[in-house]
Amino acid sequence: MMPVPAQSIFVGRQFFAGYRLPIELAPYDPAQLFPGHYGLIHVAQGTGLIEGPNGPVMIAAPAVILLDETSRPAVIRRNSLVLDALFFEPGVINSLFTPHLLRTTPALAGTAEQDAYLLRRFLEPEITGRPLMLSATLHQRIGEALGRIGAEGSAQTDEHWPCRTRSWLIEMLFQLRVANPQLQQLAAPVSGDRLDQTLLFVHERFNTEFTLDDVARWCGSNRTQVNLRFRALTGQSLRQYVIGLRLRVASSLLRDTGLPIAEIMVRVGYENASNFTRTFRAAFGQTPREHRLTTRPPD
Known part of the structure; x- marks a missing residue:
C-alpha cells in the first residue's frame, strides 16, 4: 500500500x-x-x-x-x-x-x-x-x-x-x-463457501483482467456452477455484471471530473478506445464525450 x-x-x-x-x-x-x-x-x-x-x-x-x-x-x-x-x-x-x-x-x-x-x-x-x-x-x-x-x-x-x-x-x-x-457492522461471519463470495471477487477486481475460468479456480468450482450462482445473486451473467460496474464508474468519472477520457478508459479496465466507446454507447446511448457534455453538473 x-x-x-x-x-x-x-x-x-x-x-x-x-x-x-x-x-x-x-x-x-x-x-x-x-x-x-x-x-x-x-x-x-x-x-x-x-x-x-x-x-x-x-x-x-x-x-x-x-x-x-x-x-x-x-x-x-x-x-x-x-x-x-x-x-x-x-x-x-x-x-x-x-x-x-x-x-x-x-x-x-x-x-x-x-x-x-x-x-x-x-x-x-x-x-x-x-x-x-x-x-x-x-x-x-x-x-x-x-x-x-x-x-x-x-x-x-x-x-x-x-x-x-x-x-x-x-x-x-x-x-x-x-x-x-x-460491510458487516456486527462482525457477522462471511460464508465459507467461496461460491457465495463471487461478488466479493468481482467487486475487488472489476477494473482488472480476469475470466470466468479465473473466478471458477478461485472458488474451487467450475464455470457452470459459477455462472449459475452469479445469475442467482445478480440476475446477470458475470460478463454483463463486470461491464456494468466498469461503465458505472466511467460514468461517474466523466460526469464529476475533467480527467481525459483516455485516462478514464484505462482506469476502468479498457485498453482499446473503440471498444470502450462502442460498449459505452450501447449502455448509455451516447459516446463518452457526449455523456460528459450532457450530464456534467454546473461548476
Missing part, C-alpha cells in the same frame, strides 16, 4: 494557484472537526476502542468507519492502532451537494441521485460511526486510494491534479458502495 502522508491540505501551486481542494487527509484526530465534511477512517492496523453512537465500540483492522458531518468519535484506547482519516466536503463529488441538501432531499433529480448514491451510506444511522469490516483486498485498495489521493494532491503534476485527486476519492467511495454486502 502507498504510504499516507502525515497531513495533506491540498492548495494549488503552479496550477490553479491558491485554489484549495476541500479534502483533508491526516491521521485521525477527533479534535479536528472539519465542519461540513464527511469523514472516512481507515483502520489500517492494530486494535482499540472508540466511543460509538451507543457506547464504547471495539475496532480492529481491517475496517473502515464512515462519519457524517457531525460525528467525530473519541478514541478511548489504542493497541498499536493506526487510523488514517480522510475528510471531504460533499460538494467535491457534485458541486450541488451540501450536507443539508443530502439530509433533507431523499431523492434528487437525474444524475445527481447517481452521485448521491455514493454518499448515502454516510447518513445511515445504523452505519455512521460504527466499524465496518473489510476484506483483505478491499482493505488494501482503500489504503492505496488514500495514498494516491495524498500523492496526486501533493505532486500537482499538471492541470488535471484536482480532478485526478477527486477521481481516486470517487473510485474508493464506489468500491465501498458496491461492497455493501461485505
